[in-house]
Amino acid sequence: MRFRAVTALATAFAAAALLSGCMLLARPPKDLDYSRTRASEGGHYRATIRPQGDSLPQGRLHRWTLHLETAAGAPVDSAAVTVDGGMPQHGHGLPTQPRVTRALGGGDHLVEGMKFNMGGWWVVKFRVRATDGADSLVFNLKV
Amino acid sequence: MRPAPLAASAAAVLALALALTSAAASITGARWRAQERETLRSLSLASLGPLAPDPSNRVADDGAAAALGHRLFFDARLSGTGKVSCATCHVPGKDFQDGVPLAEGVALAARRTMPVTGTAHSPWLFWDGRADSQWAQALGPLESAVEHGGSRTQYAHAVAAHHRAEYEAVFGPLPRLDGLPRHAGPVADTAWRGAWDRIPASRRDEISRVYANIGKAIAAYERRIGFSPSRFDRYVEAELAGRPHTAASALDRDEEAGLRLFIGRASCVNCHNGPRLTDDHFHNTGVPLPATSLPFDSGRAVGARQAVAGEFSCTSRYSDAKPDECDELRFAVTEGEELVRAYKTPSLRGVAERAPYMHAGQHATLGEVLAHYDRAPTAPAGHSELKPLRLSAAERRQLEAFLRTLSAPVAAPAVFLRAPDAAPR
């Protein structure tokens, strides 16, 4: 599942990577949005990610806070959230299986088990199921 | 006296050559771009922070435990034949490995011996990461039929007979062992297993606790075996400080070009990153099956499940950690295609001194390793993460030259690199 999501993304960039010759070293697309606040794909939610310590460490387990609100700006405390992701240009998933372990109140959720074992472009995807429906949020990260 | 015209022009040529060389040298100093300098810094041993505590092992940093562990590491009485110790395969003078494709203990093993150096920093131990601490790792070979080939009660008896005082000083009184069979343990062997099952559960637990403590003492010893700076580390230090190089810090043209490939076009640094040159993760790199016929090895796919189920894991009753101190285990990926024939990225420190390479010694030389990365063959199972690199022969040689700059002696108290004094106390 996690693998397939990333493989789909990877395929999208395969053509570009072929042109540049070496997939492992391909540069990420120029116009990537690295914002820490994003609207969900279906427009139901908005979310902000706050990695603990604010910078993204390489090779170390760390925690994030995921702030979740409805499109109208109401905090979402009760939600089923799963975490997925990987490196589109390398065709692999996350090295760990992070989870939302706790709702912290005010729309904040604790994400534990985050780890990035390589430098480069990563994608982290949250699948959210709450009162406003199922939707997903995709974040681009530069490690 | 007038210099001969020939000598004059020779001097001019020499001066010009010198000027060019020093120009080249000053270019060398400025050649690493800001981002590359950060990468160099991240690979340097100076970036290896102090060793994090191991909450699962209460005695991890206890000197008396390390001294006991040193004795146990070299004690061949901890084996079925009385001939095999950890040091049989992990030879201190050889970077704590043995230099052969497949380890040989009581019988031939299915994988290559890994160096012990620096493994206190590893969240996962073994090629497939089936142990999540050094102490849990040490308990694998002791009960393996092909490595030490002994049993759990045998080891408890051996500790009582040969290491009682040192053991009790660290861990407290040994349980009573009278009436226990010489050989019994929860292994596949039917006779030993049967004997184990006939021991009352409470006594089995006491024996397993002694067994776990053997691992914890050995881990306390292994924690003191670390890396020392290599020529590469001194090179980075001088480069970052903008200091001229000395013979001890200089990389020649090929070595420098190899380093540039390593962090650049050859993308080795994707996986061999950080100050130990490993991302502590597992990858399928399409390494071929070994030439000797062995049972199929699926790597991390099995190792991840074994780690989670491990009798001596961080979350087990024998661990000193609280469950929330076991995050690597709690958040481990345990399923998926990516784990098939994925193996732990080895540290590359000292790599040139310890051929052969890969998890079953599939490659005899660094040259063969680099030819493998260049070709990126299809994996025998699962999917290789590698892509062909299309390196020239010269570039492969440069990468190899760079790998040779990573050699350095093991850093450990000198007594720990020798067999302990035989004199019993």
Ligand SMILES: [Cu+2]
């Ligand atoms: Cu990657």
